[in-house]
Amino acid sequence: MGQKAIGTMAIGNLPKTAAIRYGDREALVCTSTGRRFTFRQLNDRINRLANGLMDQGLKKGDTAAFLCTNRAEIVEIYFALAKIGVLGIPLNYRLAPAEMIEMMKECEAKTFLFDTPFFEVAKKVKADLPAITLFVGMGDCPDFAVKYEELLARSSTDEPAVEVFEEDYQYYNLTSGTTDLPKSYLLTHYNNAGTVFVLSQAMYLTGDDVILTVFPMFGRVGFAWTAAAIYNGAKNVIHNFNPPQVLELIGKEKVTITNWVPTMAIFILAVPDLEKYDLKSLRGIVYAGSALPPNIYEETIQRLCPNVYEYYGLQETSALVAMGPEEKKRKPQSVGLPLFFGEVRIVDPQGRDVPVGEVGEIIGRHPATTAGYYKNEEKTKETFRDGWFHTGDLGRFDDEGFLYISGRTKDMIVSGGQNVFAVEVENLLLTHPAIADCAVIGLPHDTWVEMVTAVAVKAAGAEASDDDIIQYCKEKIAGFKVPKRIIWIDAIPRTATGKAQKFILVEQYSKNDVQVDRPGRLAAAGRINIPPPLPCASGQGRGLPLIDGHSQPGKKEEAMENEKVLLQKQGKIVTVTMNRPPIMNAFDMEMCFGLIGAFERIALDREAGVVILTGAGGNFCSGADMNLLTEDLTADEYLKDVMQVLSRLIRTMRELPQPIISKVRGVAYGVGLNIALAGDFVLTSHDARLSQIFVNIGAMLDGGGTYFLPRLVGSAKARELALLGEEIDGQTAASIGLVYKSVPDEKLETETDNLSRKLLSKPSAAVALIKRSLEGSLDMTLDQVLEWEAAHQSIMLKSTELKGAVHQFLKLRGKAAA
Template structure:
C-alpha cells in the first residue's frame, strides 16, 4: 500500500474535479498530479535520493498537500516540522534525521538564519510563500517550472514515509517513524468506521504537521473530495470558509470547538452545509458537546483516540453514540471502540490482558503502528514489545468493548490538544541559574483542558519571579510548553525511593475532580 496511489486513481477517474482550495486558488486533480510529478522531479534534481528526509516549515495551504505527495512521489521521506516549536527544537528535529531540503513559507523566513546556525545539515531552502523569493532561498515555483515530471517511485509497504517528531520525556524530541503502509492503512480503516461521502468538502484548519490533521487529509485523498485549507484556526476564518465553500466536514480539537461556540458570530452564521464534525486529540467535556449539538443539530459527531506512534486514530466513537438516543447508552464519555484491523487490549505491567472494567495500560497491535523511534533503539524496545505498542495511557474497557481513558502513565500534560512532556519542561527550567529543582504537572484549565504548572525550589541566596521563569523557558522551548503558572516551595515532596511524589503536588488542584487528568 502506498500514499500516492490515490492521486493516480483520481486522475484516472475524475481528473477535473476540484482537489484543493486556498486563498482564492483552486486546482483540479489533473493539475495537482502535474504539479506533484514536476515538484518530485525538482527535488530529485536538487539531490533528493530514495529515503532522504525533506522538511516543511509552513502554515497550512494547498502547498502542504503538494509537499507530502511530491516527496513520496520522488522517493523521499517527509519531516513535517511542528510550527509551534522554538527554533532550538526545530533545529534539533532537522539535524537529528539529517534533513537537507526544507520548504519554508513567509511566516518562518525570519527564523531561517537561526536554524541554519544550529542545523548544518540544511543545504537547500525552498521558498513557498507569496512574496518575492528571499535571498538564500530557491523559489519552489521556479524550480517546479524548470523541472520535468518524473515517474512515481512507488514507495510502499514497509518503506519509510515520514519521521514525525513529538516531545520527549527527557527533553529530547523523538522522531516517530511511520511506514507507507501505516499511513495508508490508517486512512482506509478510519473510512470503514466513519465513511466519507464523495461530494464532501473538508476544511483543514488544524495543523497538518499533526497526524490528526494529516490523517483527515489522506482520507479525503482516498475518496477524491474537495479540500479547503486555512493557514490556521480562527473562528471567523472557519465560519467564512463554511459559508463560502459549503464545507461539509470539520476536524476540530476541543479547544477549537470551544472558541467557535464562544464566538457570537457563530449563532447567526450559515452552518447548514456541515454534515460531520470530527473531534479528538484531547478530552472534551459533555457540557461542551451539548453546546455543539445545539449549534449544529444537523451534523453527525465522531471522536477518535490515537497517537502519533499509531498513525493517528485507532478507536472511534461513531455518530450513533452522539445522537439523542445513543447518548442514553452511556458511551459518550468513552473513546469508542477499536477499528477493524486493530487489536486493542488493556494490560497490566507484565503485558497480561486485564478483565473488563479494570484499569491498565492501552496496548495496540496494528499495521498502523510505528516502525520505531529514529535512532532510539532502547526507547523503541520499551514501547514496542512482542508486537504490541504500549501507549502509556491508562484506561478500562467495558463489556461492549468501549475504551474509557482515565489517566496517563506517561509524565505528560495535554494542553489544547498538544502533548507536553514534563521532563522536557523540567530540563528547560533547571537551566535557569536560580532553579535548584523543578517538577511540572498539569492543572485544570477551563479553556485548554490542562495547563502546564511548574513547582520550583530555588537555590539558596537567589531570587526569581514567575515572569523571569516564563521568559527563560520561552528561549528554549515552544510557548505552549512553557508554564502558565509557577509555584515556589522550600522542598519538593520526595518518596523513599528518591522520586518526586507528583500526586501530592496535583492533589490541591484536582481534589474536586473525578480524575487526575483532563
C-alpha cells in the same frame, strides 16, 4: 508463507489515481492564498515539484525538511516527496529554530523547503547547517533559495520514473520537540495507507463530502485527512485555525465534516452571535487529541452540529478505536469500538488481560502503527513489547466492547492538544540558579484542558520573579511547553524514595483556583469571544494561527492574528503595537481580536505595571479598513456583530487594572482615534493628525466616541469635532483637553518613558482602584460616590502598600524635624 503481492500501496499513487478517476472535480481549496485546484491540476503540480526537485539533484533515499503552514504547497510537498522516495521531515512551526535545526541534523536532511513566514528561520538554517545544500522558498524568498513557483514552471508534469514500495519510509513524524528526538519515528507508505483506510471507514467518507482541515498539517492527523480526501474524491478546504473564519468557511464552502481538538471547540463556541452562522451543511464534527469534556460535547450537539464523532489513538498508532454519532449519544463517556484490522487490549503490569470493567493499561496495534522510534532503542524497547504498542494510558472495556479512558500512567500534560513531558520542563527549571527543587504539573483549565504549572522551591538567598522564570524557559524550549504559572512553596511533597507526590499538588492547587488566566474574566458575559494569541517562529514577529498562546523562545515580540498585533515587554512596561504599516494600521476584525487578546493577557500578568498602545510605521491607526464596509458585510446582523466585538475591546481597555498610555504619532482617524481615547493618557506628537472622520463618509461614531468626546472637551466642542469631521493636530488636541499632552515628535519617546516611570512609581493597587472609581463615578450621584469612596478607602487603609508609604513618610518627616 505465501509470496508478497506484486502490487504496492505507495502514497504517491493517491493523487495519480485521483487525477484519473476524479479529473476536473475540485480537490483542494487553499484559503490562505485563495487558490483552488482540481484533482488533475493538483497531480500536475505535485509532479512538477517532484521532477523539479530531482532536477536539483534530490534522489530516492535522501531527506528533505519542510516548514509550512496549512496551504496548498504543503500538500504538494508531501506527495511530491512520496512519489520520488525522498523522506520528508514536516517541521512543527511551534518549535524554536534551534530545535528544528537539531532535528534536521539528526535526520540528515539535505533540502529545506519553507513558507513565507519562515524566511528568518531559513537564514538561520543556512548559517548553522551546511549539510543543507538546497533551499526552496515560497513567495519572494531570500536570494539563496530557489523560488517554488519558478521551479514548478520549468518542470515536467510527467509521472516521476521512480519505483517506490509500501515498505519504504515516507516521512518522519516528530511529536515531542526535544533536541534528542525521543519521540521521533518513521512512517512507511504502508502505515499511512492504513491511516487513510481507518479515517475513511470510521468517518464514512465519500466523494460527496467537503472536508475542512484545520489541524496543523505538520502532524499526522492533518496529513491523514488530506490523504483521505484525495482517496475518496472529496473536496478538502485547508485553513489555518481562526474561529470566526472557520464558521464562515463552513457556510461558504458547504463543509460536511471537520476534525478539532476540544480546545478549538471552546474558542468556536465562544464566538459572538454563533447562531448567525450557516452550519446546516455539517453532517459531523470529529474530536480527538485530548479528552472531550462533557460540557463541550453537549454544547457541540446543541449549538454546532448534532452529530459528533470521536476516536482514540496516539500519533504512533493512528486511530485504534472510534465511534459515530449514535454510539456517542448512547455512551457519551466512551471513545469507541476497535477499528477493522486494529487490536486493543487492557492489561495489568505483567501484560495479562484484565477482566471486563477493570482498569489497566491500554495496548494496541494496527497496520498504521509505526514499528519504533528513530535512533532511540531504549524508548522503542520500553514502548513496543511482544508485538504491542504500550500507550501508557489507563482504560477499561465495558461488556459491549466500548473503550473508556481512565487516566495516564505517563507523566505527561496535554495542554490544548499538545503533549508536554513534565520531566523535560523540570530538568530545565532545575538549571535556573534560583530554583532548588520543582515539580511540573497540569492543572485543570477551562480552555487548554490542562495548564502547564511549575511548583517550585527557591534556592537560599535567591531572588527571581515569575516573569524571570517564564522568560528563562521561553529562551530554551518551545512556547507550548513553558509554564503558564509559577507557584512558590517551601517544600515539594515527596515519598520516602524521593518521588514527587504530584497528586497532592494537583489536588491542593486545583482547589485553590490558581488557573486565573481563564479567558474572558474581564467580560460581563464571563466568556471570551476571541481567538487565542498566536506564537511567532520566524524571528520577525510573524504570527501563525495556532492555539498555543505563547511566544517562541528568545522572541521579545509576540504576534497575534497574522502579525497585526505585537506585544513587547520590558520590565514592567508592556507595549501593544497595531502592526499594519502599509495601510497606516487600518483597523479590522483580526486586529480587534488581537487587541482584545493582548489586553486580556496583560490584565492577568501580575508583573505588568503600565501599558503603552501605539502603531507601527509612523502612524497610530487610520480608522476602519474599508473592507469592513464592503457590500457583503453591510447586513444589519453582521454590523451588529462587528460593533459587539469593538465594544468588547473598548470595555476591556477601560476595565484594565493597569494604566494605558496611548502614544499617538501620524494619523489617528475615526475608530483609531477613539481607541486612543479609551486609554488613560493620550500623548501625541505636535504634528499628529486626529479626526472624527465618521460624518465625512456618512457613518455614525463608534468605539465610544460619543461617550469620550463630551466628557473630555465639553458638549460644544464635541459637536464641532463630530459634526464637522475636521482634522486637528496634536497641539490643538492638547489645548482643548482632548488629549493629555502634545510634544515635538523627537521628544515623544522620552515623554512616554517618563510618564510610564512616574506611573510605575505609584502603588499598583491604588492606581487600579482609582481608575475604577473614576470610571464608575460618571454614573453616580455625589452621595453614591462618597459612600463608594468610604467603603474602598477602609480597604486600602489596611493594605501593605499604604502602610509602607505612611511609614516611609513618618520616617522622612522625623529626619527633617531633627
